[in-house]
Amino acid sequence: MIAFFVQPPPQSLGFAAYGLACLSGALANVVCDEFLADLGHPWARLSRRGVWLRVGRWLALILGCVVAVMASEPAEAYARMIGVALFGVIAGCDLESWHVPPDWYTIGGAVGMVGVWGVAGGLRAAADAALAQAFCYGAMVFGVAALKVAAAGDIKLMMQYGAVLGGIVAVGWAFVMEWLVRVVWMFFWALGVASREGVEAVVARGRGLRAPHGPFAWLGVVLWIVVL
Amino acid sequence: MDCGALKRMAVGLGFVAMVGSVVVMVEDGVAYWAGVVGVVVIEVVSVGLLYFCSKE
Numbered sequence: 001m002i003a004f005f006v007q008p009p010p011q012s013l014g015f016a017a018y019g020l021a022c023l024s025g026a027l028a029n030v031v032c033d034e035f036l037a038d039l040g041h042p043w044a045r046l047s048r049r050g051v052w053l054r055v056g057r058w059l060a061l062i063l064g065c066v067v068a069v070m071a072s073e074p075a076e077a078y079a080r081m082i083g084v085a086l087f088g089v090i091a092g093c094d095l096e097s098w099h100v101p102p103d104w105y106t107i108g109g110a111v112g113m114v115g116v117w118g119v120a121g122g123l124r125a126a127a128d129a130a131l132a133q134a135f136c137y138g139a140m141v142f143g144v145a146a147l148k149v150a151a152a153g154d155i156k157l158m159m160q161y162g163a164v165l166g167g168i169v170a171v172g173w174a175f176v177m178e179w180l181v182r183v184v185w186m187f188f189w190a191l192g193v194a195s196r197e198g199v200e201a202v203v204a205r206g207r208g209l210r211a212p213h214g215p216f217a218w219l220g221v222v223l224w225i226v227v228l
Numbered sequence: 229m230d231c232g233a234l235k236r237m238a239v240g241l242g243f244v245a246m247v248g249s250v251v252v253m254v255e256d257g258v259a260y261w262a263g264v265v266g267v268v269v270i271e272v273v274s275v276g277l278l279y280f281c282s283k284e
């Protein structure tokens with residue numbers, strides 16, 4: 001079993017394109033969540049709190065996916081791009097709060113992506129994707145309910161994330177990378193707070209600290225592809 | 229119906245789905261396909277329990 005999980009991810013032009021699409025999703029999320037709200041008019045309207053937030057994310061993600069499709073050659077990569085584009089957009093845009101019923105969004109998202117894998121890679125690829133999203137579902141439900149380390153909204157995000165990645169090996173590597181990014185982010189957060197408010201403030205504020213999950217998850221995928 | 233108990237059951241089933249998906253992944257043939265069906269059924273039941281309790 002250990003040997004199974006230390007195999008490297010497949011290196012192909014399709015995965016390079018996959019990385020570009022995921023990178024666009026990560027950038028759109030980070031920009032919309034962390035920076036735009038602080039820039040004032042007119043950029044704040046693109047933030048999570050603004051009316052046009054989804055428009056900005058859609059444009060960023062669609063642009064990334066157009067580049068990704070242009071960079072890919074295998075026919076399978078085109079189908080993969082459709083799925084990545086669709087779910088990158090969904091993950092980045094908070095569609096569930098914007099005229100789309102949450103139940104349809106959660107369940108339809110994961111099932112739809114398993115179907116995309118089935119079209120692209122056959123029944124075995126669809127089954128691998130179903131297992132990957134089930135792994136993410138179980139991990140996040142356990143994390144939310146038992147460990148209290150994530151929010152309920154992370155469940156649906158990670159179900160889609162697992163379905164998009166299409167396999168447990170990919171999910172495992174991306175989780176490792178995500179946590180590396182998260183630890184680096186927390187280090188710089190602690191450094192910044194300590195320099196401004198002292199070490200005691202780091203301890204006091206660190207208890208309630210919740211690092212943003214979605215952007216780091218997507219960044220984890222990108223790092224997985226780039227590093228390995 | 230005690231939703232506290234149902235939620236705990238849903239979390240437990242989710243954990244079973246997580247561990248089961250890893251075990252099934254390294255299987256082959258009939259065991260793999262039977263495992264995939266089992267994991268998906270367990271996940272659907274878990275989602276259903278959470279959905280039911282969220283409406284209570």
